[in-house]
Amino acid sequence: MNRVEHVSRRGFLSQVFSAGSFILGAKLLPLDAVAATTVPSWQPGVFVGLSPSGIVTIVAHRSEMGTGVRTVLPMVIADEMEADWKRVKVEQAIGDAKYGSQNTDGSCSIRDFYDAIRQAGASAKLMLERSAAEQWKVPASECRASNHEVIHTSGKKLGYGALVALAAKQPVPKIEELTFKKESEYRYIGKDVPMIDLNDLVSGKGTFGMDAEVPGMVFASIERSPVYGGKYKSHDDTEARKVAGVTDIVVIPDFKPPHMFQALGGVAVIADSTWAAMQGRKKLKVQWEASPHASFDSDSYKKELSDKARLPQKVVRNVGDVDAEFGRAAKTIDAQYYVPHLSHAPMEPPAAVAEFKDGKVTAWTATQNPQAVQDAVSAALGIDKKDVICNVTLLGGGFGRKSKPDYVCEAAILSKKLGKPVKVAWSREEDIQFDYYHAVASMYMKAAVDGKGKPTAWLHRSVFPTIGSTFDPSAKYGQEFEMGMGWVDLPHDIPNHRAENGPADNHVRVGWMRAVANIYHAFAIHSFMDELAASAGRDPVEYLLDVLGKDRKVLIKPEGMAYWNNTMTQDKYPVDTARLRRVIELAAEKSGWANYKPSKGKALGIAAHRSFLTYVATVVEVEVDDRGQLKIPRVVFAVDAGKIMHPDRVKSQFEGASVFGTSIALHGEITAKNGRVQQSNYHNYQVARMNDAPYQTDVHIVKSDAPPAGVGEPGVPTVAPAICNAIFRATGKRIRELPIKKQLVNY
Amino acid sequence: MIQLKVNGSSKQFSGDPEMPLLWYLRDQLKMKGTKFGCGMGLCGACTVHVDGKPARSCQTSMKAAEGKTILTIEGLYAKGKQEHPVQKAWKQCAVPQCGYCQSGQIMQAAALLKDKPKPNDKDIDDAMQGNICRCGTYQRIRQAIKLAAGVQA
Structure with missing residues (x-):
């Protein structure tokens, strides 16, 4: 259960709320999590306060990286509280376990905190109404809060500011006493309130991690081992020290496995400006010990993974008897798919400022997870977690990269050694060469089909290096969450179904990237589904709906593990084929699928996928000319993400996913030779630009009262398979390996 | 001594003439609206106007900015308030x-x-x-x- 309680003004809160404020804290553990654990002590996660001047302050505890979460969570509280948005101030929280999870990752900010923030807002509203009733000596039922004041049936009014002292003494109402606003009463929810940072972002005033600055700060540029695991041997800094502005050279110790979020280690050039640090580093000569990963080669690694995918592997889902069906089926079809390593490449490379002083670290950084900063920095410096204060700036994109604060550890280690604040700002080359890459995957698919081409048996083998290796270098098999991301939860009506997972070694750091394992699973599953439809000579939409089967909730039971389901129960968030069907139908309708006339080089493709508890269908139109040049005139999304708080920011996330997915489909590929990553900047790690991104992306949201689900990531997985399926219809060329770009020449 | 005009005010610079304008704006003038993205002129995050034309400030050395009129995002906003x-x-x-x-x-x-x-x-x-x-x-x-x-x- 969520709880709302009074909170005293101490620590960080004393800086956020003015004296005499009425402050409420709302507990933020999601209901499911609470049911499963015993809660040690009451820990409020969201803070809302009202000062005597009438200003409502709301603490945003999640990181802003472009989703609008810093606006939307406070906006929901304000709406339920009947606060006037113009008199609401949003303060960014520092990292602190008292907020519950601050890891802005997994598309769960609304999902996990919706109940708690509504309760916080509604509690505050009722307490203000009761305060006014007390003041007027009238029954509370005659008082109603409206737009920052409480109004009595007689017409008299009291502003929120005037009620602070009384409200602070009100007992916090029980949840059963609260009334929540009806949809028709919302002032802000569903109304596309402008982002609170909008003015700053169009005028260059927003402060990102790269912009953080404290007095006396020095600048670091760090040389790291070009091969993962290559230890520091020696360095020659004679020339580096001659560069004007260079003041120090500092060796950062090598990480000790597991790498987790540690600084990788290396040699830092310290200077009085960014430029001097970069110039000094160019002159630095560092010798590294040989690494066991020095023979890592993407071509042979790809072959290794692909070979494994053709052999029996560990069974992770088993329904019916796939082998028996393969044995008796008149027709079987198989295909193999591949998605390479990918880099996040957010526009703002990793950057942090840290100051070590009196045994404590204060950091200013673009992070998706300030509590992970506290953990990682305290471990790196051997200090207490509470002695790491992490201030969260705006993030210039995150996409999962900035959940991993290795760069903050670097700044903290350097600051401790130098005794002054240090700024670590990665170059684009460092960002691309030392990423926690999106994992490569090879997938083998085989189906037996009946007379109508419908699958009667389905085998999906997937081999990929696991993100679990971040915490356990010996981990070789997928984790529950990787299996549960759009793979072992395929809900389609196929009587015999087996999923198998093969082991893979890791030779670079891998990590979560927007939509994570859904990216490769969705690419294989929805490409293969389209191959089956094509083989049967059937319309892909009609075929998809047929294979999906009749409307039902599918209870997912993988082998040897629990079904991850984004940490939620299948009771609250079932796998519901009716919702998947609805988005397929809506995407078909809105794209004009039924009446579309494909022509040479021009066609539509579709893919539909459930991820982050959200149902998405995507229709893509492609045009491929005789030289193999690809254009994407149109992408149509149909989305059922449950209850929606801010339609425009939902749309913008899917518009963005359309482009992010296009980057993956068209361009993305990280490769290594002799253990070294070969890409270094946007010329050889290309991402979609205005001229090759989809020209138009339409987002159609299914109106739903289902509990809120994810929005930031679920737009990504369908894009690449839908593009490839459209390319097949347009050209007859089936793309089974990403990226597409080089495969369309002379199709 | 390199002379230039940034958002209407005259500036003098005496450091490394090879330093890109980007770092002069960000580190010295503390005008951080102009962003670092790639350092190779590939991403455009550092775009400013040099004598009225768009330019990548990460590829514009201070030497090349000599005598030029620079407009940044901060200046675009401030124009006539x-x-x-x-x-x-x-x-x-x-x-x-x-x-x-x-x-x-x-x-x-x-x-x-x-x-x-x-x-x-x-x-x-x-x-x-x-x-x-x-x-x-x-x-x-x-x-x-x-x-x-x-x-x-």
Whole structure:
């Protein structure tokens, strides 16, 4: 259960709320999590306060990286509280376990905190109404809060500011006493309130991690081992020290496995400006010990993974008897798919400022997870977690990269050694060469089909290096969450179904990237589904709906593990084929699928996928000319993400996913030779630009009262398979390996 | 001593003449609206106007900026205390997501409209393809440019 309680003004809160404020804290553990654990002590996660001047302050505890979460969570509280948005101030929280999870990752900010923030807002509203009733000596039922004041049936009014002292003494109402606003009463929810940072972002005033600055700060540029695991041997800094502005050279110790979020280690050039640090580093000569990963080669690694995918592997889902069906089926079809390593490449490379002083670290950084900063920095410096204060700036994109604060550890280690604040700002080359890459995957698919081409048996083998290796270098098999991301939860009506997972070694750091394992699973599953439809000579939409089967909730039971389901129960968030069907139908309708006339080089493709508890269908139109040049005139999304708080920011996330997915489909590929990553900047790690991104992306949201689900990531997985399926219809060329770009020449 | 004008005020610089204008703006003048994205002129996050033309400040050395008039996002906004029509359109279309690339996008778009007040789609593609937005706001950027130009979307 969520709880709302009074909170005293101490620590960080004393800086956020003015004296005499009425402050409420709302507990933020999601209901499911609470049911499963015993809660040690009451820990409020969201803070809302009202000062005597009438200003409502709301603490945003999640990181802003472009989703609008810093606006939307406070906006929901304000709406339920009947606060006037113009008199609401949003303060960014520092990292602190008292907020519950601050890891802005997994598309769960609304999902996990919706109940708690509504309760916080509604509690505050009722307490203000009761305060006014007390003041007027009238029954509370005659008082109603409206737009920052409480109004009595007689017409008299009291502003929120005037009620602070009384409200602070009100007992916090029980949840059963609260009334929540009806949809028709919302002032802000569903109304596309402008982002609170909008003015700053169009005028260059927003402060990102790269912009953080404290007095006396020095600048670091760090040389790291070009091969993962290559230890520091020696360095020659004679020339580096001659560069004007260079003041120090500092060796950062090598990480000790597991790498987790540690600084990788290396040699830092310290200077009085960014430029001097970069110039000094160019002159630095560092010798590294040989690494066991020095023979890592993407071509042979790809072959290794692909070979494994053709052999029996560990069974992770088993329904019916796939082998028996393969044995008796008149027709079987198989295909193999591949998605390479990918880099996040957010526009703002990793950057942090840290100051070590009196045994404590204060950091200013673009992070998706300030509590992970506290953990990682305290471990790196051997200090207490509470002695790491992490201030969260705006993030210039995150996409999962900035959940991993290795760069903050670097700044903290350097600051401790130098005794002054240090700024670590990665170059684009460092960002691309030392990423926690999106994992490569090879997938083998085989189906037996009946007379109508419908699958009667389905085998999906997937081999990929696991993100679990971040915490356990010996981990070789997928984790529950990787299996549960759009793979072992395929809900389609196929009587015999087996999923198998093969082991893979890791030779670079891998990590979560927007939509994570859904990216490769969705690419294989929805490409293969389209191959089956094509083989049967059937319309892909009609075929998809047929294979999906009749409307039902599918209870997912993988082998040897629990079904991850984004940490939620299948009771609250079932796998519901009716919702998947609805988005397929809506995407078909809105794209004009039924009446579309494909022509040479021009066609539509579709893919539909459930991820982050959200149902998405995507229709893509492609045009491929005789030289193999690809254009994407149109992408149509149909989305059922449950209850929606801010339609425009939902749309913008899917518009963005359309482009992010296009980057993956068209361009993305990280490769290594002799253990070294070969890409270094946007010329050889290309991402979609205005001229090759989809020209138009339409987002159609299914109106739903289902509990809120994810929005930031679920737009990504369908894009690449839908593009490839459209390319097949347009050209007859089936793309089974990403990226597409080089495969369309002379199709 | 290198002389230049930044957002209307005269400046003098005596450091490394090879240092890119980007780092002068950010580290010395503390004008951080101009962003670092790639350091190779590939992403456009650092776009400013040099003598009225869009330029990548990460590829413009201080030596090359000698005697030049520089306009940054901070100057675009301050001009006559009015929002530039491009900034206004950007807000109307709610373009930014993370916002990091948007200073560069806005400077590039403002230069485009100065050059071609009524751009068509191809003009927009040609002018804007050097500016990467990893969040993927291109559709709204195009919309906002058309809105600012008063051409049919």
